Amino acid sequence: MKPTEFSKIKIGSTYRRPLVMVGACVIVICVCVSAAWDSWRARNLALQGNNRELSSISSALAEQAARSLQEIQLILRRTSVTANVPQQIQIPDKAIEDFLKREVADVPQIRELSIFDAAGNRIASSEPPGQPDIDIAPREYFRQIQHSAPGATVISQPLKSLADSKPTFAVAIGMWDSAGHFQGAVRALVEDDYFERFYREVDLGRGTQIQLSLDDGVPVVAFSRELDPGDTADLQSAQRIVTGFPLRVTVSRDRRVVLADWHDSFITALVRTSSISLLVAVLALALARQMRRQQTLAERLHSSEQRWRAVFENAPIGVVVLRTAGQFIASNPAFQHMVGYSGIELAKLNAIEISHEEDARGIQGQIARLIGGDIVTARFEQRFVHRDGTMIWTDISIARVSSSEYRLEQSSGHEDVLVATLEDVTQRRLSEIERSRLEAQLMQAQKLEALGTFAGGIAHDFNNILGAILGYGERALHALDARTPAHRYIEQVMNAGNRARSLVERILTFSRSGMVARLPVRLSPVVAETIDLLEARVPAGIGIVLRMKAGDIVVMGDPTHIHQVVMNLCSNALHAMPHGGTLTVALERVHLAETASLTSGLIGPGDFARLCVADTGVGMDAALIERIFNPFFTTRGAGEGTGLGLSLVDSIAREYGGAVSVISAPGNGSRFEVFLPVSSEVAPDVVHEPAALPQGDGQVVLVVDDERALVSLAEELLAELGYEPVGFQSSSAAWEAFASDPERFDAVISDQTMPELSGLELAARVRQIRPTIPVILCSGYGTPELEKKAIEAGVRMLLRKPLQQIDIARALHQIFAG
Missing domain, CATH: 3.30.450.20 (PAS domain)
Structure with missing residues (x-):
């Protein structure tokens, strides 16, 4: 009042x-x-x-x-x-x-x-x-x-x-x-x-x-x-x-x-x-x-x-207040630092404008549900685009606040607002992505190991069959006049058998079950020789550029493996350039100061030989790159490829302690880089074998194999080479013959996988009686473990089936020549 x-x-x-x-x-x-x-x-x-x-x-x-x-x-x-x-x-x-x-x-x-x-x-x-x-x-x-x-x-x-x-x-x-x-x-x-x-x-x-x-x-x-x-x-x-x-x-x-x-x-x-x-x-x-x-x-x-x-x-953590339409009302420094915009700049923007385009529809749907009253609060992951263009992952908790609890200063009516808290989880998401990538690599390695075990398991029997086909085919070829149709037919059989032998070798290499004796290998001559062989079948319109900057670089391995790596990569590159282009092959020495993550695994640190094969062809997308190392996967038509080429390259690189890097994009060609550890060993000079087969001097050779055809073939081949063969299909019978007269035999050639006594068991018994007798072990399914056991058992030489007459001749000549 x-x-x-x-x-x-x-x-x-x-x-x-x-x-x-x-x-x-x-x-x-x-x-x-x-x-x-x-x-x-x-x-x-x-x-x-x-x-x-x-x-x-x-x-x-x-x-x-x-x-x-x-x-x-x-x-x-x-x-x-x-x-x-x-x-x-x-x-x-x-x-x-x-x-x-x-x-x-x-x-x-x-x-x-x-x-x-x-x-x-x-x-x-x-x-x-x-x-x-x-x-x-x-x-x-x-x-x-x-x-x-x-x-x-x-x-x-x-x-x-x-x-x-x-x-x-x-x-x-x-x-x-x-x-x-x-x-x-x-x-x-x-x-x-x-x-x-x-x-x-x-x-x-x-x-x-x-x-x-x-x-x-x-x-x-x-x-x-x-x-x-x-x-x-x-x-x-x-x-x-x-x-x-x-x-x-x-x-x-x-x-x-x-x-x-x-x-x-x-x-x-x-x-x-x-x-x-x-x-x-x-x-x-x-x-x-x-x-x-x-x-x-x-x-x-x-x-x-x-x-x-x-x-x-x-x-x-970031805290923001938004209008229901998405305009920023207020934001704290943590959020401003998170997205790189000041508070004044954010006040002029809409949340959708700085959201990742793939997430914009999702956040609009969440806001619509909040405004419609379907939910009280929502929590989801949202990607924002930082001012510098990088992507920021955030964990958002957002709630609607009614106008009775929060009144806008510049609003005459009643308008609800949205309050959100945001946590930067970018590093966690990157860690999850990296973990998923490593898990995928592990699954790939397990899959390759399983396929390799299966592939190696059939190699023994298949090589025995190939041994008989190639051996008797070779003898039939020599026995026929080159002008007869039968000679031409046998040549086709031999060609098919050799292709099958090459395929088995590739399967064994892929399964890491082949003979893996590591020797110092000069890379430059092997790469240059492979390119010389390749030039003869390069289609018209494709040029080859060779850059050898590695000098006399040496790796521990097998020249055949290096040849397969170069040949497979180059063959794929030629196939990727159906309309012509340029194939570039480069070899250089690099030093990795720290561990590097490549397409097929981790390597380093250390000194490596980097073999690069690049083409200007059709290129590959990311989905295709993920599958190219899978065994039997190929983009070629039926009958044009086995799908083992890149699997073989990856298998050899892993076996040598290296890895493969793939860089490609559709329409921009492909670049394959194979990293192999450098060795300080000195590679021996190349020794050229004489053209004529070395002959024996009547030495008695004990031949043991559970395949009757291979025993007969070996006896014929040894007899032609000047040796006196004594063949057995039963390893137990061979052991009894040797035990009854040990001085009769000058050498033993035995298969490894046999039903009664294995080749290693037979070699051990033979050397118990005569420690100095040379033993040659043959196997169609060699492994590093078998090689180690053979050395421990005193086996003089380990040969891979199928064998040809030149393989037996050189092996016996090397043994008897001391």
């Missing part, structure tokens, strides 16, 4: 005293009722406003605690996977300690990161060397880890560090082997002051308390301002669960502090109603007090806004 109105009522009372009394009574009653109503309403508003403030602050603090602990949890899990902690360890691994120090270097909330064995003894720590031994076996949280599920995170009650007795609490996870046995634990000691400093900077005012406690109510971190920690009789509190952890954040404030202003207003109302004679003065005083109270409330509202702004600005 204004003073002028009160004056009019006072003047009128002279004439109408009863009316004045009634009016005065009415005024007194109205004032009393009004005062009581204002007092009750002010009390409720104070409590409600305080409750909203405490709820908002507890939510923000719970989110902050969750993010901090999630970062610790990520470090613990990464450490448990990286650190290979054995059951017993005496000296800590320096690499593990350096790893632990790097993990905690930029994480202020971690005081110490340690690894403990299954008995609770510390075996590695991020602390400097020389720390006393620590045993956490008596700790309650260590027992909880032992009985928890693998991967579970355990948070301890408040404790004092065993190293320096400072207050702290522990966050730990267990380490388990593949059989589910407990191997130890990774523990992080959290800086107690980290959370307390953060709570102090929030500055909630006097009479407040912030407490981070376990689910059972045990406080882990507590901070209070002008409040006795034991005084909890009249506190107004708000509590939020820390997502993903057995923790709660409780923010409390003394009701006496909250209602202090209300008490003042209540007393004022009493004074106002009791001082009706001084109504004007009381009303003026009440008005002044009311204005001061509004100012105080405004200041407190501003202070509350500043506290919320501090949380908003300093949050470690």
